[in-house]
Amino acid sequence: MTMREKIEKQGNWIFRYRSYLPLGLIIMILYGMRDYTYLREDYLINLWWEFFCLFIAFSGLALRIYTIGHVPKGTSGRNTRSQVADVLNTTGIYSVVRNPLYVGNFLIWFAAGLLPRDWWASVAIVTVFYLYHERIVFAEEEYLRRKFGEQYVQWARATPAFIPNLKLWVPPKHEFSLKTVIRRECHGFMGIIATFSLLEAMGNYSVKGVFALDFAWKILLYAGVALYLIVLLVDRNTDILKEEGRS
Numbered sequence: 432m433t434m435r436e437k438i439e440k441q442g443n444w445i446f447r448y449r450s451y452l453p454l455g456l457i458i459m460i461l462y463g464m465r466d467y468t469y470l471r472e473d474y475l476i477n478l479w480w481e482f483f484c485l486f487i488a489f490s491g492l493a494l495r496i497y498t499i500g501h502v503p504k505g506t507s508g509r510n511t512r513s514q515v516a517d518v519l520n521t522t523g524i525y526s527v528v529r530n531p532l533y534v535g536n537f538l539i540w541f542a543a544g545l546l547p548r549d550w551w552a553s554v555a556i557v558t559v560f561y562l563y564h565e566r567i568v569f570a571e572e573e574y575l576r577r578k579f580g581e582q583y584v585q586w587a588r589a590t591p592a593f594i595p596n597l598k599l600w601v602p603p604k605h606e607f608s609l610k611t612v613i614r615r616e617c618h619g620f621m622g623i624i625a626t627f628s629l630l631e632a633m634g635n636y637s638v639k640g641v642f643a644l645d646f647a648w649k650i651l652l653y654a655g656v657a658l659y660l661i662v663l664l665v666d667r668n669t670d671i672l673k674e675e676g677r678s
Contacts, residue, residue, distance in 0.1 A: 435573075443570045445563065456556060460543055460630060463552035467637035470548070478647065481631060484542045488623050491538025495619060498524050498531045500612045501603040519579045521586045523603025528595040529587060533564050537593075539623060546630050568592065614672040617662040624655035 469477040501523045524531045537560055544556035575583045590599060628648055636642040644652060666672050 439570045439573050446567050446570055449567060456540055456543070456559065457626060457629070459555055459559075460547060460552055461633055463544075463547040463549040464630065464633045464637055466549075467547055467634045469638060478645070480548070481546065481627070481648075484546045485623075485627055487542035487545070488539045488627065491535040491542065492616065492619055492623060494524070494535035494538065495532055496612050496616050497607075498535070499615050500607040500609065501605050503605055519575065519583055519586065521590075522601045523605075524595075526590065526601035527597055527599050529590050529592050530564075530568055531595075533568070534593055534595070536560075537564075539619075543626055543630065546627070546634075608674050610672045610674045613662055614666050617659055617666075621655060621659040624652060624659075628652045 470480055502520055503518060528534060540556055540560060541553065544553045572583075572587065576587075590596070628644060628651070631648045632642050632644050635645065662672075
């Protein structure tokens with residue numbers, strides 16, 4: 432087996448379990464909160480920092496939402512068994528960056544790594560995330576290159592992998608689908624709420640010795656869970672969120 436084939440095989444394996452492996456990052460971040468203290472011993476300043484980190488995470492989710500909202504069925508999916516791409520996305524957000532979903536994921540996890548204010552946690556998140564996605568992206572690009580040939584090669588040469596180049600912008604081919612976004616990204620939304628709530632509770636435990644959420648975080652968690660459950664019930668029992676031509 433050549434090195435190229437070996438890396439692709441590793442990437443496909445990581446791709447298959449990509450929804451579960453990042454959970455190890457949570458353990459790293461929780462470890463970083465073992466000596467957590469409030470900023471300047473001030474609760475309000477600390478709360479502002481927490482919501483700043485949450486803002487960065489939701490910025491990553493917003494990028495995912497914009498991406499998912501414009502892609503057609505059979506692309507940018509949550510498939511795990513194998514790579515799938517019925518067409519090559521080259522317009523909209525894909526005209527300025529090749530991997531917008533992974534950029535969004537990075538912002539989400541980087542924000543979580545910032546929360547403990549422990550420099551090694553942020554560095555570890557960046558390092559692990561890069562190594563983790565390097566293999567996935569390699570495997571995906573090998574698949575796309577074989578399937579779409581020169582069309583993919585030309586697009587990949589002109590479009591950066593992770594740092595967007597807004598000068599390359601081409602309007603999206605498909606209209607934005609709010610239904611698709613609600614159905615597909617509700618899990619990511621709940622994941623952010625749950626992760627930050629866990630970290631907040633862990634931070635309070637480090638400072639106060641009590642594993643609990645402050646009032647603002649309780650409201651955010653309860654509202655998030657309520658919205659998530661409503662979307663799940665609607666999606667599983669009705670066709671309201673289904674839209675033709677979208678995943």
